[in-house]
Amino acid sequence: MKPKYSIIYIDLKPDYAKLHNLPIKLPVLLEDFQKASKTNKLPLDIILRGLEAANEVSKDDYYRSYLVFYYFEAFKMNLEKDLTLAKKYLEKAKETSYDYRYHFYNALYLKKIKEVELSEFEFKQSISMNGNFAYSYYELGNLMFERKIYDEAFEYYQKAIDVNREFVLPNLKIADVYAENGRFTEALEYLKKCLDMDKNFIPAYQRIGVIFNQIQRFIDSVNFHEKALKLDSKNFELYYNYAYALSKLGRHRDAIKALEKAAELNKKDYIFHELSLEYKNIGEYILAFETEKKAFELATDKNKELIRITLLKLSTIMEDEELFFKLYNENEDLKNNYKTFKMIFELSSGNIEEAIKDLSFLNTEGLFLSLPYRLQNIEQFVEKLEKNVNKDIEKSIFESFNEEGILIPELLAEKLKENKFNGTHIGWLKEKNTDSKMMPNGLEIITNSLLLSGFNYGLSERISTVLSKYLWKDGLGIAFGRILLRIYQDRIFGENSTVEVFVQNTIEEIKDLSFKFAKVLSEYESYFMDFDTLLEIKIKSFEDALKVLISGMTLNLSLQEILDSEFNDDKIKELLRFLVVIDF
Known part of the structure; x- marks a missing residue:
């Protein structure tokens, strides 16, 4: 009779096994072992198939805990890209070994599909089954924070800290609660606690820099961003917020360098937009114009109108007739909003009669009331x-x-x-x-x-x-x-x-x-x-x-x-x- 499974047990180094929560003798299906040998890699699906087979044929529960752990890992991996598959792994974990973790991860799933009340219930169910799992309190705090129920968010973050004093993230989120409510002094205290726990904790540096920007302590913001960038030179958000502080201090050329680096790391529309404005500030109009065009190409619905208006203004300044009228004529409903730019463009181009026609509309809106006399x-x-x-x-x-x-x-x-x-x-x-x-x-x-x-x-x-x-x-x-x-x-x-x-x-x-x-x-x-x-x-x-x-x-x-x-x-x-x- 042909065996159902052909399993090979791979010996792992103890440190590696402990780091990845794997058994020292890792079961792998023979056919998967042959594939893995060619690539020298053990992807998640191969690990799962081996653990499933070993759990089924084993006479004890040795492999069960590892299997459940990797079901949850597969759930987390698919939560952002395939919700159906994520739910499948979650239910497999429950069938294999049911405990508080099922309710915790199910709460994350329900939150993802916008079932916030059910998500809240599941987090609380997880807590009732294991009151010492700090992540349940932390994620329940996040749920409340996103719903703007700040007092309850604070309460659950604090409970997460009470359960695990070494847990950095709840301190970070309490700082967010305070910052969201304009209590920046208290926010800074909790952010400094984060750095006391981990001097290399980049999110705390990031938030301190942003708060210093908000309270107009721009020199302090620059100093903190520079410290953070020494720890993480690939963080585009650090460069972006650093540029903001530099600009407020009048260091526009340094701001440009920071924004250029941010744009290199992440080609976001708002980064190119801010970079364009900084080029404009120092009179680099050609660069400003080309950069705002890039911003417009990348523009999200949220930022498109702001970037369009800026590009219209730059088209006026650069006297680019083709692009100006292309942008101006793209949306009939918004043409009147752009009438000022049209009038200025015609005036700059020497088309006085056209400018006067545009002025007749603007004057009815109470704008440029003295300009008709000057143009005449x-x-x-x-x-x-x-x-x-x-x-x-x-x-x-x-x-x-x-x-x-x-x-x-x-x-x-x-x-x-x-x-x-x-x-x-x-x-x-x-x-x-x-x-x-x-x-x-x-x-x-x-x-x-x-x-x-x-x-x-x-x-x-x-x-x-x-x-x-x-x-x-x-x-x-x-x-x-x-x-x-x-x-x-x-x-x-x-x-x-x-x-x-x-x-x-x-x-x-x-x-x-x-x-x-x-x-x-x-x-x-x-x-x-x-x-x-x-x-x-x-x-x-x-x-x-x-x-x-x-x-x-x-x-x-x-x-x-x-x-x-x-x-x-x-x-x-x-x-x-x-x-x-x-x-x-």
């Missing part, structure tokens, strides 16, 4: 801007573009020298390092470039941001250049806002560029200066320059009054002149 008299306004441009700076800028239309900073430095300009900022244009500058030297190059851009929205964005990057490299200079740009656009396209309204409209954008600079901006009321004070003081930092700008926005000065006055600092004179020239 556009030649007069452009003439005013051009009349007040420094001709030597204009000449230097125009002669500094290469054949591809890219501004070359070294060439600009040479042209400025030829036109009798000097100062430390001329050397800054030639520098290859990216160290942030602390003074707004050379700001007249940017103010004049903005005047030259006229009513071309895209050009004003490109030229001011690129020059800010070449002059001031990074940090506060990037934020200050953005404020100059937004003041210009507010005066040319907007409603000539009061300081209060301007700050309200601008501060969130500036927070993304430099939290420190945004804080100065938010305190604008505390440093208004009168004209006599502005005549006497000197600008020693970008913060000083911001205070001068904000003060100048409150003063009713004439251009002649500024030109005829003696200032202790020419930078103050230039900022006030700029404000008056664009005061339409």
